[in-house]
Amino acid sequence: MVSMTRGAYAKPGTSLDFKTGNWRSTEMPAHIHAKAPCHAACPAGEDQQAWFAKLQEGHAEAAWAELVRANPLPAITGRVCPHPCEGACNRAALDGALAIHNVERWLGDEAIRNGWDYPVAAPRANAPEVGIVGAGPAGISAAYHCLRHGLRATIYEASPEAGGLLRAAIPQTRLPRAPLDAELSRVLALPGITLNLRTRLGRDVSLEELRHNHPAVLLAPGCQASTAWSVDGAVPADLREGLHMLKDFVDHGALPEAERVVVHGGGNTAMDLCRLLKRSGSKQVTLITASGLPGPDTDPSDEINVVPRELEEALEEGIEIIDHATINRLIMKGSRVTGVEIMSLRKLPGRDGRSHRIGFEGTERVVAVDMVIPCIGERVEPQGLSGLVERGYLRPSDRFGRLNEGELFALGDARGDRGTVAAAIGDGALAASAVARHLAGEADPVVDDRPEMPNAGLNLTYYDHLPRAEAPKLSVEERTFDTEIEGDIGRVAAMAEAERCLSCGNCLACDNCWTFCPDNAVIKTVELALDGSHYLFDLDYCKGCGLCAHECPTGFIQMLPNANGATEGAV
Amino acid sequence: MSAESERAERLTELRQKFGRKPLAPGEETIPHSPREAQPKFRGLDSGHRACQGCGEALAARLVMESAGPDVMIANATGCLEVFTTPWPQSAWRVPWVHSLFENAAAVASGMEAAMKAQGKNTKVLAFGGDGGTYDIGFQALSGMLERYHNVLYVCYDNEAYMNTGIQRSSSTPHSATTTTSPAGKERMGKRHLKKDLLSIIAAHHIPYAASASVAFPADLQRKVRYAMGIDGPTFLVIHSPCPLGWKHASALTIQVARRAVECGLFPLVEIERGALTNVMPIRDVRPVTDYLSIQGRFSHLMDTEDTRAEEERAHLQALADYNIQVFSLQGDGEDPVDTGGSAAVGRSGHAARRA
Numbered sequence: 001m002v003s004m005t006r007g008a009y010a011k012p013g014t015s016l017d018f019k020t021g022n023w024r025s026t027e028m029p030a031h032i033h034a035k036a037p038c039h040a041a042c043p044a045g046e047d048q049q050a051w052f053a054k055l056q057e058g059h060a061e062a063a064w065a066e067l068v069r070a071n072p073l074p075a076i077t078g079r080v081c082p083h084p085c086e087g088a089c090n091r092a093a094l095d096g097a098l099a100i101h102n103v104e105r106w107l108g109d110e111a112i113r114n115g116w117d118y119p120v121a122a123p124r125a126n127a128p129e130v131g132i133v134g135a136g137p138a139g140i141s142a143a144y145h146c147l148r149h150g151l152r153a154t155i156y157e158a159s160p161e162a163g164g165l166l167r168a169a170i171p172q173t174r175l176p177r178a179p180l181d182a183e184l185s186r187v188l189a190l191p192g193i194t195l196n197l198r199t200r201l202g203r204d205v206s207l208e209e210l211r212h213n214h215p216a217v218l219l220a221p222g223c224q225a226s227t228a229w230s231v232d233g234a235v236p237a238d239l240r241e242g243l244h245m246l247k248d249f250v251d252h253g254a255l256p257e258a259e260r261v262v263v264h265g266g267g268n269t270a271m272d273l274c275r276l277l278k279r280s281g282s283k284q285v286t287l288i289t290a291s292g293l294p295g296p297d298t299d300p301s302d303e304i305n306v307v308p309r310e311l312e313e314a315l316e317e318g319i320e321i322i323d324h325a326t327i328n329r330l331i332m333k334g335s336r337v338t339g340v341e342i343m344s345l346r347k348l349p350g351r352d353g354r355s356h357r358i359g360f361e362g363t364e365r366v367v368a369v370d371m372v373i374p375c376i377g378e379r380v381e382p383q384g385l386s387g388l389v390e391r392g393y394l395r396p397s398d399r400f401g402r403l404n405e406g407e408l409f410a411l412g413d414a415r416g417d418r419g420t421v422a423a424a425i426g427d428g429a430l431a432a433s434a435v436a437r438h439l440a441g442e443a444d445p446v447v448d449d450r451p452e453m454p455n456a457g458l459n460l461t462y463y464d465h466l467p468r469a470e471a472p473k474l475s476v477e478e479r480t481f482d483t484e485i486e487g488d489i490g491r492v493a494a495m496a497e498a499e500r501c502l503s504c505g506n507c508l509a510c511d512n513c514w515t516f517c518p519d520n521a522v523i524k525t526v527e528l529a530l531d532g533s534h535y536l537f538d539l540d541y542c543k544g545c546g547l548c549a550h551e552c553p554t555g556f557i558q559m560l561p562n563a564n565g566a567t568e569g570a571v
Numbered sequence: 572m573s574a575e576s577e578r579a580e581r582l583t584e585l586r587q588k589f590g591r592k593p594l595a596p597g598e599e600t601i602p603h604s605p606r607e608a609q610p611k612f613r614g615l616d617s618g619h620r621a622c623q624g625c626g627e628a629l630a631a632r633l634v635m636e637s638a639g640p641d642v643m644i645a646n647a648t649g650c651l652e653v654f655t656t657p658w659p660q661s662a663w664r665v666p667w668v669h670s671l672f673e674n675a676a677a678v679a680s681g682m683e684a685a686m687k688a689q690g691k692n693t694k695v696l697a698f699g700g701d702g703g704t705y706d707i708g709f710q711a712l713s714g715m716l717e718r719y720h721n722v723l724y725v726c727y728d729n730e731a732y733m734n735t736g737i738q739r740s741s742s743t744p745h746s747a748t749t750t751t752s753p754a755g756k757e758r759m760g761k762r763h764l765k766k767d768l769l770s771i772i773a774a775h776h777i778p779y780a781a782s783a784s785v786a787f788p789a790d791l792q793r794k795v796r797y798a799m800g801i802d803g804p805t806f807l808v809i810h811s812p813c814p815l816g817w818k819h820a821s822a823l824t825i826q827v828a829r830r831a832v833e834c835g836l837f838p839l840v841e842i843e844r845g846a847l848t849n850v851m852p853i854r855d856v857r858p859v860t861d862y863l864s865i866q867g868r869f870s871h872l873m874d875t876e877d878t879r880a881e882e883e884r885a886h887l888q889a890l891a892d893y894n895i896q897v898f899s900l901q902g903d904g905e906d907p908v909d910t911g912g913s914a915a916v917g918r919s920g921h922a923a924r925r926a
Contacts, residue, residue: 015618
């Protein structure tokens with residue numbers, strides 16, 4: 001008796017001789033890699049879908065290696081990033097966005113605990129050496145990405161420690177020193193990066209020297225210069241700018257005492273300061289912001305620019321927020337402020353096509369206060385950068401940050417159009433890629449203009465309900481000045497969270513196409529096919545019914561205009 | 572002349588007839604390809620002439636995957652027989668016999684008896700459409716069940732005589748349009764009800780009878796494997812949408828089949844020895860209009876001006892509600908094997924399979 005295996009294969013006289021592929025009339029299936037919305041939204045250029053896919057396979061180290069291809073500082077960004085990825089997540093409409101920042105932080109911490117090696121090789125001894133000004137997130141990211149491209153990097157930092165604003169202006173309740181120090185030192189210890197501390201541009205080293213010594217110079221000095229603040233010329237005698245106050249607190253724990261405080265601004269500095277003042281004993285802390293609070297009626301571009309979690313915690317702690325408002329007048333008694341007049345305003349399109357903030361007459365009201373703290377942003381310190389600073393910032397001419405002078409780039413906050421750690425990290429990656437291509441005599445890298453996969457492109461039938469993992473959090477009473485408020489979600493929850501990733505626009509290897517094709521025209525392979533999936537379309541037999549595309553959960557299969565007929569195996 | 576060279580000669584003759592080059596000495600007829608290395612047995616292969624998006628072709632392949640290579644098939648007349656075996660080709664990779672519309676069960680009975688006489692264990696399957704099962708081959712099927720043959724009978728239910736041009740069968744649902752039950756001034760499609768075949772089969776007190784749907788392949792294949800393990804007559808009816816006859820887009824075959832289950836019009840149940848032993852609970856019950864509105868055969872029911880349409884929609888909704896009540900289809904809370912959980916997938920396959 002003939003024994004047959006599961007894969008038994010008959011040959012003569014089979015219908016395989018009849019190529020039904022020539023029945024296909026209008027459309028054929030194709031694998032299309034669309035961008036997952038998290039990836040499209042990430043200012044650091046992370047592909048969250050790609051590293052979640054590795055986690056789904058159970059490989060945490062591979063997931064971390066995929067993550068640090070774009071962002072070398074996940075333990076830091078997992079703590080401080082406002083995570084626009086979660087705002088974009090397609091799962092939000094189903095049962096809550098993925099807890100991306102919690103898993104990112106867990107991966108970063110895992111890497112530190114286990115000493116996982118960054119996936120970069122030491123550059124050649126004679127590799128070109130890029131000069132970088134500033135060891136904040138932009139500068140460190142740029143140095144790291146130079147290594148990834150086989151270049152060396154030398155960083156010039158004015159302060160005695162690396163970290164920039166991460167170290168100077170983020171309270172320990174958000175970013176404890178331990179992970180900050182561990183992650184920064186791991187990156188800066190990579191062979192090929194030289195760090196020169198206490199080296200200030202314009203004092204210890206000049207831009208001309210740098211440009212002479214390095215084939216390319218990346219400027220990431222951040223914003224250090226305060227902007228003058230007054231309301232119609234009135235300036236309180238004890239006026240202190242918010243960022244400086246925050247830096248003093250982070251440095252040596254100093255905070256002013258005042259019963260009733262008004263903080264004017266709409267960023268993380270303002271929010272951090274409000275919460276610190278409240279915790280240090282101020283009875284009434286009010287944030288006045290020209291932006292709006294997140295909500296269905298607020299345009300995303302008009303939303304207050306803070307980490308959503310921070311906003312939520314601030315409200316828990318009793319911070320009062322007056323949105324869509326500005327300080328119209330300071331009420332002074334001598335040179336001390338005793339009250340502020342607040343006026344409602346809105347961002348409205350003007351005749352010139354640009355948005356303007358319009359104040360509404362008749363909405364003025366007076367609030368009694370003891371102190372006003374402006375947190376209205378800083379500008380680039382022009383020392384050593386003469387001629388480059390334009391209206392307060394270094395204003396680059398392209399997306400790579402190139403200034404209009406050869407291989408000179410501006411990165412991070414100094415560009416004036418940034419404002420997050422993630423954007424600074426993304427700038428570092430972009431500038432390094434452009435420098436590497438330039439030094440190799442090639443054109444700039446191409447823009448990834450793949451379309452984004454919208455919620456409507458998914459087939460949600462195939463995703464079961466899985467609730468979002470919640471990270472532990474200190475209650476309002478437990479919060480102090482130096483304990484981190486949000487906790488670690490841990491391995492079990494991180495792995496469970498990975499299972500929730502919809503894999504938008506990318507193959508989930510779920511077998512649906514292979515299972516549902518009535519014509520066996522989808523072939524499963526052991527090897528990964530060139531397009532990154534495990535499936536091939538056998539267009540010799542595909543009749544173009546479109547079932548595979550309709551039943552593909554992730555939108556990875558789409559129907560394209562037909563290439564006619566049987567193709568003898570070639571796609 | 573040896574059987575081997577006789578076969579080679581016949582093949583050369585056939586290749587010549589269909590305008591293909593004769594084989595070089597030692598050449599294999601099919602080059603080694605990924606198709607030959609599929610991880611599951613594909614008893615029904617490509618090149619068959621089913622329409623785009625055919626639910627029946629899909630269902631038959633899913634059954635063959637789980638039934639495995641050591642089977643033989645008696646196939647009644649119908650689409651499945653016609654589109655898989657245009658002479659001289661066959662899409663089947665197992666022994667396969669076709670005789671008539673009405674006697675697949677009788678032929679299968681004889682095949683099973685022959686296997687028994689020869690002391691072989693090869694399982695015999697009988698395949699038929701709803702026409703060959705609900706109507707024409709019904710008495711042969713009843714006899715086969717009564718004589719307790721070790722045969723798995725699979726009915727591919729596409730709810731009309733699709734092969735001959737969409738004539739109504741006793742399986743066609745109430746108020747569907749077919750060429751012999753057209754909707755018009757006199758009638759709103761088929762006047763009569765869909766025959767409750769499963770209850771009649773169950774009345775034979777056979778070991779296992781079940782309904783399955785192409786929209787739930789893991790559930791379908793579990794039922795096939797269960798039936799294959801039983802020494803005695805077993806019966807499976809598989810809801811298999813027909814894009815041509817039901818008038819829906821070929822890409823919607825699975826969606827249509829899923830909605831039939833989710834609205835309660837096609838309950839997925841298992842009956843052992845006449846007793847209901849399992850059902851697939853419905854996580855979120857859909858109104859029947861979700862199912863009806865995506866098919867052309869019910870388009871006359873979507874006429875908002877016609878009061879008869881409203882009445883028929885209500886009638887179909889009542890039939891679905893009746894099924895949900897009689898079979899207790901309404902789930903209580905989320906269940907990994909209800910209609911929602913059964914559909915769930917994850918990286919590297921079906922969620923339930925990985926758990």
